[in-house]
Amino acid sequence: MTTQFKSLLQVLDYFKEESTCIAYLANSRWGETPCCPHCGNVGAYKTNRGYKCKAKECGKKFTVTTGTIFESTKISLRTWFAAMYLCTAHKKGISSLQLGRDLNVTQKTAWFLLHRIREMLANNQTEQLDGMVEIDETYVGGATKNKSNKKRRELKESGQQFVNKTGVVALVQRGGEVRTKVIYTQKPKIGDVLPIIQQHVSENALIITDCSNMYTNLKTNYNHETVNHGESEYVRGIFHTNTVEGFFGQLKRGIIGIYHYVSPKHLGAYCNEFSFRYNTRKVSDIERFEDAFKKCNNVRLTYEKLIS
Numbered sequence: 001m002t003t004q005f006k007s008l009l010q011v012l013d014y015f016k017e018e019s020t021c022i023a024y025l026a027n028s029r030w031g032e033t034p035c036c037p038h039c040g041n042v043g044a045y046k047t048n049r050g051y052k053c054k055a056k057e058c059g060k061k062f063t064v065t066t067g068t069i070f071e072s073t074k075i076s077l078r079t080w081f082a083a084m085y086l087c088t089a090h091k092k093g094i095s096s097l098q099l100g101r102d103l104n105v106t107q108k109t110a111w112f113l114l115h116r117i118r119e120m121l122a123n124n125q126t127e128q129l130d131g132m133v134e135i136d137e138t139y140v141g142g143a144t145k146n147k148s149n150k151k152r153r154e155l156k157e158s159g160q161q162f163v164n165k166t167g168v169v170a171l172v173q174r175g176g177e178v179r180t181k182v183i184y185t186q187k188p189k190i191g192d193v194l195p196i197i198q199q200h201v202s203e204n205a206l207i208i209t210d211c212s213n214m215y216t217n218l219k220t221n222y223n224h225e226t227v228n229h230g231e232s233e234y235v236r237g238i239f240h241t242n243t244v245e246g247f248f249g250q251l252k253r254g255i256i257g258i259y260h261y262v263s264p265k266h267l268g269a270y271c272n273e274f275s276f277r278y279n280t281r282k283v284s285d286i287e288r289f290e291d292a293f294k295k296c297n298n299v300r301l302t303y304e305k306l307i308s
């Protein structure tokens with residue numbers, strides 16, 4: 001599919017009719033021939049409301065939204081598409097309050113839309129990061145929010161500055177992608193991060209971290225260089241962690257500036273959103289919007305699950 005849009009206005013103009021949205025989604029998911037979301041068979045009969053699988057042993061009915069984030073919602077596809085554009089195009093994200101106003105839906109609906117979109121944007125890539133990979137962790141939210149500088153200092157001195165904060169580990173390949181994982185511990189140990197590293201980083205990669213004790217034993221399994229922030233040695237030639245810190249900067253500015261507060265339960269979803277934008281940073285807003293459609297299959301997130 002070649003792109004035909006250059007701006008949000010063109011997107012909104014083009015997707016005026018629900019039938020246009022349906023045709024676009026069908027083409028984006030299947031190309032010319034529909035694929036049954038129940039059994040995977042390629043080929044289906046057209047029915048009044050959608051399709052019926054051609055495979056004899058299946059024969060189930062489905063529509064263009066079956067098995068996608070758009071399934072079983074009363075929200076029009078036109079509204080969904082606009083929400084996807086706004087969520088993926090804004091560099092720091094968009095709040096449910098703002099999205100609700102932009103689309104003339106309730107904040108509750110906007111909040112649900114955004115969470116389904118974040119679920120969709122999760123990176124399910126199994127390809128491992130390679131080359132130079134910077135790894136670091138940061139802490140988001142928590143007790144020092146809305147506290148005076150004096151109070152913050154007191155908390156820091158008493159070692160409580162991390163109370164109620166939630167950890168995020170990020171792994172960034174230089175010039176490549178980021179992967180993130182939320183860790184629910186204030187004092188992570190190598191056992192908390194090693195499985196994440198083993199899942200996402202190739203054995204041949206060169207890993208760069210700070211001097212945190214947690215990473216000390218990485219050398220036994222990986223090529224590993226460290227940067228000593230304590231001795232203000234932030235940049236030692238090519239060995240630095242500026243890339244991963246830059247990503248954390250974007251994540252934190254977005255969370256503080258746009259979302260204000262993110263509960264530990266939903267932090268992973270926000271990380272999905274920021275990671276998707278980071279990983280598609282080299283493409284235009286329109287290409288990013290169209291990329292997002294490739295991820296809309298097989299994502300289920302009900303409202304009940306979301307608020308449980």
Ligand SMILES: [Zn+2]
Nearest residue numbers: 036039053058
């Ligand atoms: Zn089927």
